Amino acid sequence: MKNAPLTAALRALLIVVLVTFAGFPIYWMASTALNVNAQLYNTGQVPWLQFGNLPELFRELVELPLLRWLFNTGLIAGGTTALSLTMGSILGYALSRFRFHGRGMIGFLMFMTQVIPEALLVVPLYAMFITMGLLNSLWGLVLANVGFSLPVAAFILKSAMDAIPYEIEESATIDNCPRVGILTFIILPLIAPSLAAAAVISFFAGWNEFLFAATFLMDRELWPTSVGLASFIGQYETPLSAVMGAALVFSLPAVAFFLLVQRKIVAGLTSGAVKG
Amino acid sequence: MQTVQTTGLASTSRKNRTRSGRLAALVPYAFVAAPLAYLGVFMFWPLGRQIWMSLTDTRLMNPTHGDFVGLENYRDLLTDPQFYTSLNVTILYTLWTVVLGVGLGTVAALAMDRPFKGRTIIRAILLFGWAVPNVAATLVWLWIFNGPSGVANEITEWLGLGRIQWLTSIQWALPSILAVTVWQVAPFVMLVMLAALQSVPEEVREACRIDGADGLNVFRNVTLPYIMPTMQLVSLLVAVWSIRRFEIIYLLTGGGPIGSTSTLVVQIRLTAFEDYELGLASAYGAVGLLLALLVALINYLFERRRAKVMSK
Structure with missing residues (x-):
């Protein structure tokens, strides 16, 4: 191993480059948020973090309807999570525990949902929501989102349930405990980490969603953060530092939770895709 | 791929064709019914409708109505x-x-x-x-x-x-x-x-x-x-x-x-x-x-x- 130091140096250099590429945009988001708009548009951006401008940033943020947006975003994300987890766990349980006709077909349909572009469903869902009176409603949006997150949740939960030995629920079956009871009180607590991963994926699928929200919600009062922030794109006079500050606030929970459950997400996604 | 234990659950085998056996065979379908119905209504029905729409002259002003035009849209596509x-x-x-x-x-x-x-x-x-x-x-x-x-x-x-x-x-x-x-x-x-x-x-x-x-x-x-x-x-x-x-x-x-x-x-x-x-x-x-x-x-x-x- 005569060239070990050289390899180590190259590796360190590579990691520095990667960290710069991966981290710079987030740093720049923070740096922009902590500039005042006059600097951004006239004298040029100050590249470091001017924490002294925090009060100014806060004052600007209050002028945006950010709390309203975050509240709507939370409702959409919460609804998407509740529906995805309820249906995802019964679907995952059935796929994990039963062998029945059409099981392979269901697997194929679930895989299909991951191939269908959202943009393809916008118009038919729009037409459907007009007739169902779900246009311009957060409920309609939740219903549209769940179609994409439910199969992912089911994949993750199924692969976690596959690892739970059947003996554990056998005694409960003999005691005539209904299956739904077994699922809720015996299986789900055992796979809590995977349940958390499925919850994070569904929650932030709803949290981040833009296309459906931008199409189905006309009322500004109902806008989630994604649509609210995107509405600044292409505007002539953007309160840039406030927008970046809001984007940072919007991103922070997603980053924190994804980092927390990263490994479980990978396990669920890849096993789902392998077996799909 | 399937674990041995789980196959013990499938009660659809022939000797189980009693009344309760037949009922048990329906259990899996009771489980998958709601999620599948959901995906059917909010995913596959819109998808089918969208594919069907590609064979019609539907316009945004009136998205629920359109006349069947066969493959005309695809012909337009190929000349675009x-x-x-x-x-x-x-x-x-x-x-x-x-x-x-x-x-x-x-x-x-x-x-x-x-x-x-x-x-x-x-x-x-x-x-x-x-x-x-x-x-x-x-x-x-x-x-x-x-x-x-x-x-x-x-x-x-x-x-x-x-x-x-x-x-x-x-x-x-x-x-x-x-x-x-x-x-x-x-x-x-x-x-x-x-x-x-x-x-x-x-x-x-x-x-x-x-x-x-x-x-x-x-x-x-x-x-x-x-x-x-x-x-x-x-x-x-x-x-x-x-x-x-x-x-x-x-x-x-x-x-x-x-x-x-x-x-x-x-x-x-x-x-x-x-x-x-x-x-x-x-x-x-x-x-x-x-x-x-x-x-x-x-x-x-x-x-x-x-x-x-x-x-x-």
């Missing part, structure tokens, strides 16, 4: 130069995201595989792009790529390369979108590949080194065969996501300049909501879906061939 641009840019974009995203992600995973001081925090930073919401990511990249005051141009100017129209020139728009996409996709690839690298037995690598193989040889003959199936899977995911991806492309360039970054999926939106031609938009969508299915099919064939080779 934008269709060839879109098809071309979709394929180019997909190939490049797979090559660059999977390539960079795998390289990052290899660099991060061995423990070192501060690995956890560096790993967290490397995952930023994956975790940040699309709209937030687009906003900051739009600012970075901004013409007069963006930092990308400050850097190129400082390097003596002059100012570049990152998102507004035909030459640079697609590469700029690719940079943002790779920034988003490579972290996920890294995460998956790191998990795969942990399955490579260290003894085999060690034995290979003792036999005198250098680092590159160990990588090619031991590590690579172990991580190849995962790499193929993650390439499939990245490819399908690229064909599906709408938000960052639409928000960064809106498909421009002059349609040069308008992938099939972005084109659905533009045709439907700017030209109001729902029939034609659906035809674009159908081609996009077909492309994604084709990628999945190719992956499936590869997988089957590998399974055969391995069982020999």
Whole structure:
């Protein structure tokens, strides 16, 4: 191993480059948020973090309807999570525990949902929501989102349930405990980490969603953060530092939770895709 | 694939054809009924309707009515130069995201595989792009790529390369979108590949080194065969996501300049909501879906061939 130091140096250099590429945009988001708009548009951006401008940033943020947006975003994300987890766990349980006709077909349909572009469903869902009176409603949006997150949740939960030995629920079956009871009180607590991963994926699928929200919600009062922030794109006079500050606030929970459950997400996604 | 224990649950065998046995056979369907009904109503019914729409002359003003026109929309598609641009840019974009995203992600995973001081925090930073919401990511990249005051141009100017129209020139728009996409996709690839690298037995690598193989040889003959199936899977995911991806492309360039970054999926939106031609938009969508299915099919064939080779 005569060239070990050289390899180590190259590796360190590579990691520095990667960290710069991966981290710079987030740093720049923070740096922009902590500039005042006059600097951004006239004298040029100050590249470091001017924490002294925090009060100014806060004052600007209050002028945006950010709390309203975050509240709507939370409702959409919460609804998407509740529906995805309820249906995802019964679907995952059935796929994990039963062998029945059409099981392979269901697997194929679930895989299909991951191939269908959202943009393809916008118009038919729009037409459907007009007739169902779900246009311009957060409920309609939740219903549209769940179609994409439910199969992912089911994949993750199924692969976690596959690892739970059947003996554990056998005694409960003999005691005539209904299956739904077994699922809720015996299986789900055992796979809590995977349940958390499925919850994070569904929650932030709803949290981040833009296309459906931008199409189905006309009322500004109902806008989630994604649509609210995107509405600044292409505007002539953007309160840039406030927008970046809001984007940072919007991103922070997603980053924190994804980092927390990263490994479980990978396990669920890849096993789902392998077996799909 | 199935564990032995779980098969004990399937009470559909012949000797169980008693009344309670028949009831038990229905249990699985009771479980899958609600989720399937849901997917049927909110996924597959709209999908079918959209495909049907591509055979009609439906317009946005009246989206629930349209007359059957056969394959006319597809004929229009084939005579529309934008269709060839879109098809071309979709394929180019997909190939490049797979090559660059999977390539960079795998390289990052290899660099991060061995423990070192501060690995956890560096790993967290490397995952930023994956975790940040699309709209937030687009906003900051739009600012970075901004013409007069963006930092990308400050850097190129400082390097003596002059100012570049990152998102507004035909030459640079697609590469700029690719940079943002790779920034988003490579972290996920890294995460998956790191998990795969942990399955490579260290003894085999060690034995290979003792036999005198250098680092590159160990990588090619031991590590690579172990991580190849995962790499193929993650390439499939990245490819399908690229064909599906709408938000960052639409928000960064809106498909421009002059349609040069308008992938099939972005084109659905533009045709439907700017030209109001729902029939034609659906035809674009159908081609996009077909492309994604084709990628999945190719992956499936590869997988089957590998399974055969391995069982020999």
